[in-house]
Amino acid sequence: MSGAWIVAAKRTAVAPRHGALAALAVHDLAAPLIQAILAETGLAPDSVDDIILGNALYGGGNPARVVGLAAGLNVPAQTIDTQCCAGLDAVIAASERIAAGAADVILCGGVESFSRSPLRLRRPLHDNEEAVEYQRPPFTPWADRDPDMIASAHDLAVRLDIPRVRQEVFAIESHRKALAARDRLQDEIVAVAGLDRDAFARELSEKTCARLPALVGTITAATTAVEADAAAVLAVVSDAALQELKATHALRITASRRIAGDPVLPGLMSTQAAQAVLAQAQLATGDIAVVEMMEAFAVQALGTVDALRFDPIRVNRGGGALSRGHPIGASGAILAVRLFHELQQEAPGTRGLATIAAAGGLGSALIVEKA
Structure with missing residues (x-):
């Protein structure tokens, strides 16, 4: 069994749908990150x-292979679609292959373009019918349990x-944390299309929030992450490659x-995944110095903070998806990139945790530790 090590982590800036990366x-989006990591x-x-990349909206095919070719790499590639979890699942899949001795170097992460995502149509059953557009696929087989x-x-x-x-x-x-960290976060961002910083963070006030309709x-809208475009890639290597x-x-x-858990309340899964990984590692909440958790909704993140009693100071120190946006297949990988760069400021042996939930109850x- 080999160890699995993250040795580099880069991302694009995150831009809202129809914004600077549209x-x-x-x-x-992703090929420049691979080139930068190499x-x-x-x-x-x-x-x-x-190459293993998460993606949820591409519409078929194997975008990870397309990304690799665009970056100049003619290597095997696979794409994972577990919706919001896909980017982090790609990192997990890479680490498992490395640990099993099946590979020494894997580039992994996620990429998503809401702006360029294809229109989705259901094929008509009969010639006299028209195709019907739909916004998302089913996440369960039960219409009454697919909220x-x-x-x-x-x-x-x-x-x-809450x-x-x-x-x-x-x-x-x-938003406050994202604005305060904006210059520091540029170390992890590869400029693409001239965008070198997250575009959405702003001075958000209580008065503005109070005026928004439910x-x-x-x-x-203030407590829901906006649809966005972005990519994130990490290099995961074996003990031998690390040396x-x-x-x-x-x-x-x-x-x-x-x-996996209740598909009707998928927001619980970031909490339950964090609890499960801490139990697996035989660690307590206090053993984790840095936490990156998905902010698809403020209530989801608050539920995890409350359940695990995380010190808010340790959570999303550079802001989260509420102040960046939610590029579905890339969001989990962005958490891993953020974790990598936040831990560079810490002492050896410091641990960090990333957690995310996805539609369908996933x-x-x-957990990572600084060498």
């Missing part, structure tokens, strides 16, 4: 064994007794878990 195809690490293109995500977030807020004002305070803080119940690289800032992947979590 004209770019997914390979235009240049930074000195990894030779022919040393890469595989809209915003409605599900409201149901979660009711279940956890009022609108508390969700708004969390969103305001996410989407459903207690959920508003050859002589990397001095690597993170060891020490534990990972993918779980959750994924990862």
Whole structure:
């Protein structure tokens, strides 16, 4: 069994749908990240064994292979679609292959373009019928147990007794942290289409939040992450490859878990995935110094903070998806990139955790430790 090590992590800036990255195809977003990682690490293109990328909206095919070819790599590639979990699941899949001795160098992560995603049509059954557009595929086989995500977030807020004002305070803080960290975050961002910083973060006030109409119940536009375009790629390597690289800032992947639960309340899964991975690693909440968790909705993130009693100071230190946006297949990989760069500021032995939930009742979590 080999260890699995993250030795480099890069991402694009995150731009809202129809924003600064709207004209770019997914390979235009992700290929520059692969090239930047190869240049930074000195990894030779022919040393890469595989490319694994998460994606949810491409519409078929294998975008990871297209990305690899666009980056100049003629290597095997595979695409994972587990919706919001896909980017982190790609990192987990890479670490498992490395640990099993099936590969030494894998480039992994996620890429998504809401702006360029294809229109979806259901094929008519008969010649006299027209195709019908739909917005998303089913996440369960039961229509009465396949909720809209915003409605599900409201149901979660009711279940956890998290009022609108508390969700708004969390969103305001996410934007504040993102603005404060904007210059620092540029170390992890590869400029694409001239964009070198996250575009959405802003001065968000209580008055602004209070004026917003409810989407459903207690959920508003301020407490819901916007649809976005972005990519994130990490290099995961074996013990042998690590020694050859002589990397001095690597993170060891020490534990990972993918779980499934109630598809009606998928927002619970980020909490349950974090609990599962901590139990697997035999660690307590206090053993984790840095936490990157998905902010698809403020209520989802608050539920995880409350359940695990994470110190808010340790959570999403550079802001989260509420202040960046949610490029579905890339979001989990962005958490891993953020974790990599946040831990560079910490002492050896410091641990970090990333956790995310997905539609259909899926959750994924990862623990890393600084070498």
